[in-house]
Amino acid sequence: MATALHTTVEAQACCAPLVAAPISAPDADALARTLKALADPTRLRLLSLVAAHDGGEACVCDLTDPVGLSQPTVSHHLKVLVDAGLLTRDKRGVWAYYAVVPGALDSVAAVLDTQLRR
Amino acid sequence: MATALHTTVEAQACCAPLVAAPISAPDADALARTLKALADPTRLRLLSLVAAHDGGEACVCDLTDPVGLSQPTVSHHLKVLVDAGLLTRDKRGVWAYYAVVPGALDSVAAVLDTQLRR
DNA sequence: CGCAGACATCGACGAGCGTCAATATCGACA
DNA sequence: TGTCGATATTGACGCTCGTCGATGTCTGCG
Numbered sequence: 001m002a003t004a005l006h007t008t009v010e011a012q013a014c015c016a017p018l019v020a021a022p023i024s025a026p027d028a029d030a031l032a033r034t035l036k037a038l039a040d041p042t043r044l045r046l047l048s049l050v051a052a053h054d055g056g057e058a059c060v061c062d063l064t065d066p067v068g069l070s071q072p073t074v075s076h077h078l079k080v081l082v083d084a085g086l087l088t089r090d091k092r093g094v095w096a097y098y099a100v101v102p103g104a105l106d107s108v109a110a111v112l113d114t115q116l117r118r
Numbered sequence: 119m120a121t122a123l124h125t126t127v128e129a130q131a132c133c134a135p136l137v138a139a140p141i142s143a144p145d146a147d148a149l150a151r152t153l154k155a156l157a158d159p160t161r162l163r164l165l166s167l168v169a170a171h172d173g174g175e176a177c178v179c180d181l182t183d184p185v186g187l188s189q190p191t192v193s194h195h196l197k198v199l200v201d202a203g204l205l206t207r208d209k210r211g212v213w214a215y216y217a218v219v220p221g222a223l224d225s226v227a228a229v230l231d232t233q234l235r236r
Numbered sequence: 237c238g239c240a241g242a243c244a245t246c247g248a249c250g251a252g253c254g255t256c257a258a259t260a261t262c263g264a265c266a
Numbered sequence: 267t268g269t270c271g272a273t274a275t276t277g278a279c280g281c282t283c284g285t286c287g288a289t290g291t292c293t294g295c296g
Contacts, residue, residue, distance in 0.1 A: 020170070022163065022167045023162060023163055023166040025159065028160075028163045028166070032156075035156050035162075038150075038153050038230075039150055040150055040154075041143065041146040041149075041150040044146040044150055044153075045140065045143065045146045048146070048233060056236050105230050105231060108230060109228075109231050110227075112156075112226060116162075116218065117169065117218075118174050118217075
């Protein structure tokens with residue numbers, strides 16, 4: 001589904017007029033959906049493992065052992081991350097290769113700084 | 119309890135050697151605790167409302183109406199945010215004034231960029 | 237074709253979360 | 267002292283989440 005986080009980021013990320021108006025309810029909902037996908041230690045480790053892997057991509061078999069969970073559980077977490085727009089899935093032959101979406105984390109960080117700073 | 123997020127941030131936030139090694143399990147746990155506090159639309163709105171309020175602080179009575187929830191529920195969410203180290207509580211007389219912790223959100227954003235970028 | 241392996245889906249279970257009404261606590265003020 | 271008002275705490279409810287074992291689906295290979 002890839003929640004878009006289309007919150008209007010000000011022209012420049014640095015030194016915006018700080019918090020002018022509070023976040024709207026729909027924007028808060030969208031941000032919360034993305035953060036909920038991130039707010040799990042296993043998913044953070046999976047994201048990190050994929051990012052640190054050779055070529056920036058990894059298949060499920062590379063990730064099952066490091067996190068110490070069953071294969072269905074790892075597949076479930078990866079699906080959550082893909083649905084949140086944080087990971088991409090590329091099935092080549094028998095293997096499914098996951099890679100981090102380039103700007104996704106930056107967007108989250110930018111919204112946090114822009115909308116909630118003081 | 120104020121989870122510290124003491125993950126060692128590289129010397130400069132910009133252009134670090136990207137993801138060298140995956141996040142450790144304890145670090146992932148600490149980050150997840152903070153993100154879990156953020157991953158709720160009501161708490162995001164409360165954080166935003168406090169940040170946007172005059173003087174950077176607000177009491178419970180200022181926040182109950184905008185979010186449309188009961189007073190105990192708002193108090194509960196504020197306690198979660200304080201326990202996560204994202205808000206401070208200052209009780210003056212009958213009122214309790216909440217304010218955003220200056221660097222907290224920046225830390226979260228920095229860890230996201232540093233540990234999970236590619 | 238038939239088998240083996242990689243991954244996804246399903247169903248179920250226990251734990252945790254968000255919300256509320258009811259109640260408790262505490263400070264201000266008459 | 268006694269009452270009022272602002273906030274915190276408690277107990278309960280329904281719902282969501284993380285995890286697993288079992289099973290389904292699809293690909294490559296003999």
